[in-house]
Amino acid sequence: MAEHHAGEDGFVQPAHFAFDAESEAAIAPILAKYPPSRQASAVIPLLYVVQKQMQRTADSRWVPRAAMDTVAVRLGMPPIRVYEVATFYFMFNTKPVGKFHLQLCTTTPCWLRGSDDMVAACKSATGIAHFGETSADGLFTMTEVECVGACVNAPILQVNDDFYEDMDAKLTMDLIAALKRGEIPPRGSMIGRQTSAPVGGPTTLTTLDSPPAE
Numbered sequence: 001m002a003e004h005h006a007g008e009d010g011f012v013q014p015a016h017f018a019f020d021a022e023s024e025a026a027i028a029p030i031l032a033k034y035p036p037s038r039q040a041s042a043v044i045p046l047l048y049v050v051q052k053q054m055q056r057t058a059d060s061r062w063v064p065r066a067a068m069d070t071v072a073v074r075l076g077m078p079p080i081r082v083y084e085v086a087t088f089y090f091m092f093n094t095k096p097v098g099k100f101h102l103q104l105c106t107t108t109p110c111w112l113r114g115s116d117d118m119v120a121a122c123k124s125a126t127g128i129a130h131f132g133e134t135s136a137d138g139l140f141t142m143t144e145v146e147c148v149g150a151c152v153n154a155p156i157l158q159v160n161d162d163f164y165e166d167m168d169a170k171l172t173m174d175l176i177a178a179l180k181r182g183e184i185p186p187r188g189s190m191i192g193r194q195t196s197a198p199v200g201g202p203t204t205l206t207t208l209d210s211p212p213a214e
């Protein structure tokens with residue numbers, strides 16, 4: 001395995017990064033979308049491939065500096081251009097996170113629907129005191145995020161890539177307990193809501209009958 005060196009923030013940065021076979025299989029169709037002179041357009045999808053590989057190999061979805069350099073070489077672009085993208089977008093983690101990255105939306109619609117209770121339950125269940133910290137067992141990192149675009153089913157707790165919706169304190173505690181047991185509960189509404197229909201079921205377009213012929 002590659003040698004390591006400590007980064008500026010005190011965590012360990014791998015000295016080398018190489019895409020594995022599963023990543024290479026994912027990269028090929030991505031690069032095929034862009035002409036040879038426009039391969040740099042694939043920088044965001046390739047950074048996602050990096051995070052997924054880190055999840056598989058290190059149980060932590062993040063993008064090491066060495067991986068940014070590998071992406072830069074693959075796409076024929078200056079490393080600083082990759083650093084700019086990776087550090088600009090909040091969905092890329094530039095330092096290690098827990099196996100389960102808990103991204104809690106506290107923007108107004110989620111706040112009005114009880115995100116404070118969700119946050120308190122997360123802290124209680126994981127032992128994490130503040131946003132940005134990782135639990136002592138290394139399983140969870142809590143991050144406060146702005147609107148993730150699912151306000152209709154607020155409040156939202158995003159775990160890695162999955163949305164858990166209509167959360168409350170008990171549902172949050174139950175979800176984290178399940179993750180600790182190694183279970184991954186089905187994502188989506190946690191109160192059985194049909195997609196984004198009203199609580200209790202759809203109130204319009206409740207039949208598939210065709211309108212009468214004129």
Ligand code: FES
Nearest residue numbers: 105110147150151
């Ligand atoms: S405010 Fe939380 S998803 Fe929009």
